[in-house]
Amino acid sequence: MLLSGAPHVYARGRLQHLQRRVLSRTLVGFVRNALGLEPPPTPDEPRVSNRFYPWDQSPSPELRERAAKIKAMARCPITGKEINYTCPISGIPTHHSREAWEQDEAYHRNKIPDILKKVNIYEHDLRSGRSFPEFDFPSDQTFDRAVNLANWDLYFYTRSFYSMDTEFQLATVTKMLSYPITIASVLHQYSPYSLYPHGPITLEGLKSIAALRYSLYPSQHKSSRSVLNKTRPMRIFILGARAESQLPGHVWKQFQYLFPLQTFEIIFIGPECQLREPSNSVGGANNIVKRIDDTISLVYHPKLFHDIHKAQDFFPYDPYNDVFFVFHPGFASPETKELWMNDTVKALLDTKCAVFHTGFSKKDLSNDVKLLNKMYGDKLDTLMTPVKNLFGSTKWELNDLNPQEVYQFNMYISAFRGKRYHPIEI
Template identity: 70%
Template sequence: MMLSATSRFPSLRAQRCGKVFNQRRFIIGFVRNALGLDPPPSPDDPTPENRFHPWDQSPVGDLRERAARIRTLARCPVTGKEINYTCPLSGIPTHHSREAWEQDKQYHQSKKYEILKKVNIYEHDLRSGRPFPEFDFPQGQDFDRTVNMTNWDLFFYTRQFYSMDTEFQLAAVTKMLSYPISIASVLHQFSPYSLNPKGPVTLEGLKSLAALRYTLYPLENKTISSTKDRPMRIFILGARAEAQLPGHVWKQLQYLFPEQMFELHFVGPECLLNKEKHQYVTSSTPVVKRVDETISFVYHTDFFHVLHEAQDFFPYDPYLDVFFCFHPGFGAPETSASWLNETMKGLLETKCAIFTTGFNKADLLRDVDAVKDKYGKEVDVLMEPVKNVFGSTKWELNDMNPQEVYQFNMYIAGFRGKRYHAIEV
C-alpha cells in the first residue's frame, strides 16, 4: 500500500497545516482590522471583577497592612468608635460594625462605595503583575505634528501614546503624568485655559504667561534677548512624590517644548529620597542629576525661604522662572504656618508666576483664600481656581478617614506678587 507524502513525512503535514493556520489567522486579523473589531480580551486583562478583593483578605500583603492601618487610625463616622467592619460593596474597612454600616444613610444614598471600589481595584491592578504597555511612553515630538491639549484623550492621541482603552490604564498613567503635563498645559501656546470671561486666566495672568511663552517659543520671536541664555527654571516647592518620578516621565514635559532646556528645582526637606534605605536625604549643597542635555533635576533639601534669603536663586526672571506648588496646604491648619510667613513672602517678592493645585475644589479654595487673606492687595491673581484638565484620574484614599477620597491635582489656580507700575515724581 502506498503512503501519501503527508503520511510518510509528518513534519511536512505539520508545515502545511501551519501555513493554512497562519493564512486563516492573517485573514481573520485582516478582516478584524478592516471592520475595526477589537481582539478578543485576554483573561489577564484587568476588570472590576478580577481586581476586586476585600483589603483585609487581599492577596497583596501591603494592602492587608493598609487595612490594618485604617482600623488603627480611623474612626467610624456613625459611632465614633474604631473601625472593625469592611464594606462588602467596596472591600475597604469603613465602619465600626455592620449595624453602623447599615445605619449610614448618607454613605449609601451618595453611593460613596462606588468610588471606594475604584480605589480598591486600582490599587490591586497596580500590584497585579500584569504587563503595563501603557508605560512605554513616546519619544520626541515632530515639528509637523500639533499637540492637542484639550483633554487627556486628545493629548494621548496626538502624542501617539499607547491606546489606553480601559480605566485601569488611564488611572495608572495619568497619576504619573499629571505633574509634568499640568505644568505643560499652563505654559503651552495651545493651553486649554483661556482668558476671562470665558476662561480662568486673568489679564495679569496673560501677561505672565506671555513672558514665559516668549522664552518657550524662540523661533516665533524675531529678536531674543542676549540675557535669555540659561535654561528655564521650574521651581517645585514642597516637593515629595513629584521629585521621585523617573526622568523619562518629566522628559514628556520637555518634548512639548523641543527648543527649550529646563532645570527642575525640587525644594523642600522631603524632596530627596534614598530609595534603598527609604530615608529622606539632607544635603548642605544642591544635588544635581542630569537626565540629558535638555533637562536636569536640582534638589534643595531646605525650605524655600532659607534659600531665598541666602539669595541662592537670584536673580529671578519672569521670562525664565516659574513656580509650582502641588497640594501645598497653604490654608491647612497643620501646614499654614510654614507656608504663609517667610516662604510666601519670599515667593511674592520674586514677582514670578506661581501655580498651585488642590486635591479638590474646597482644598484649593482654602489655600487661595488663605493667601489672599494674609497678603491682600500684594497679590495678583493669574488664574482663578478651575478644574485641572490634566488632573489624575486615579482615585486615592485617606487612611485616617477611609470615606474621604481625592485625586491628585484635581483643581488648579495661579497668582504672583503684585507688580506696581512706575509713577513719575
C-alpha cells in the first residue's frame, strides 16, 4: 500500500511518457518504411567519414607498414622513380610527386582513385574493432524454402543472412564466401549458368555437370548407382590452395547446406595450403584431415598435385564424384606458367574430370584459356566458356608492388576437361 499518492502519480506520468516515446518511435519507423527511407546509420556503421585515413597516417600499424612497403618497393608509373606522394583522393601512396600525380591522365580517366579509396575504407573497416554481425551466418536451409543463386543479393535473402546495408559490409562477407559459393553455383541444380547459346555451358560441359548432379541428388534417381554414391563423399579438389584453405570450417559448411543430402571432402592441394585451426584434426606429414561434422571434412595436402597424381593416392577418379577447382592460378602468368602448364595440367587432363578455374579479370582468364588451347587444344574439351562469375568477391584488393593495380577475387570463371574420346584417323 502506497503511503502517498505523489509517487503513484509520478510513476504513472513516467509510464505514460515512455509509452508516448515508444509510440513516436514506432510511428517514425512505420513512416520511414512506408516511404522506403533508409534507417539512420549507427555511430559504428562503416562510412567514409569514420573509416578514411591516409595510409601513412593510419591508426593501424599494419596499414602504415603497407604504405612504407609501397614507397620502398613500388615505382611511379609516370617517372619510374620511387613513390613519395600519397593520393589525396584515395589516401594511398601512388606517385613520385604531386606533379606526376596530376600528369597521370589514365589514372584519373579510369577512376582508379575512387576504387583505391574503397580499398582504403575496406581495410580500415576490417581493423576498426567494430562488431561484425554480418559474420553470424545462418544454419541449415529448411526444405520449404528454395535458395536463389541468381546473384549475391538473392542468395543472401533466400538464405536469411544478416541484412548488409553498406557495400563495405557486403565486401567482407563476399570475399569470404566467394570460394564455396562459386563452387555451389556451378554444381547446384538451380545454377544460374545455362547451356550455350544462352549461357556459357557447352554440350560437353552439360555432360560433366549432369554426371555430378546425378550424384548430388540421389533421391531423384532410383538406380543402383545412385544408391551406391550415397555411401561415398563427393571429392572437391582445390589446387594451388592459398587463402581458401585458411577459411574456417563454418564457412565451408555454408556450401554443404546447399546440398543437405550429400557428404563432401574438400581437398586442398599445394605447398601454400595450410590449416588455420589445427585443433580437432588428424593426420601425419603427408596430409591433415579436419572433420567439421558427419557431412563435410577438410583435407590438406601440402604437395604439388602432379606428384600426388603419379603416386596414385587419389585413384581411381570418378567424373560422377570428383571435380576440380583452381582459383586464379595464372596459367599464363610468367611467374607461374612453368609450374602449371607442364606436369600439373597434364595430370588434370588425365583425370577426365571437370576442372573449373577463375581469374582476377576477363583479360587474366582469357590469357589462361588461350594458353590452354594453344598447348593442349587437341587433348581437352571446353566445358564452360569464360564468363563473369556471379559470385566473385565484391571487395577490391591492392597490389602493394603496383598500387595502381586493383583487382577482385574470382571475377571470371571457365572450365575444361581431358577428352574422353579421342578422334581416330581413318
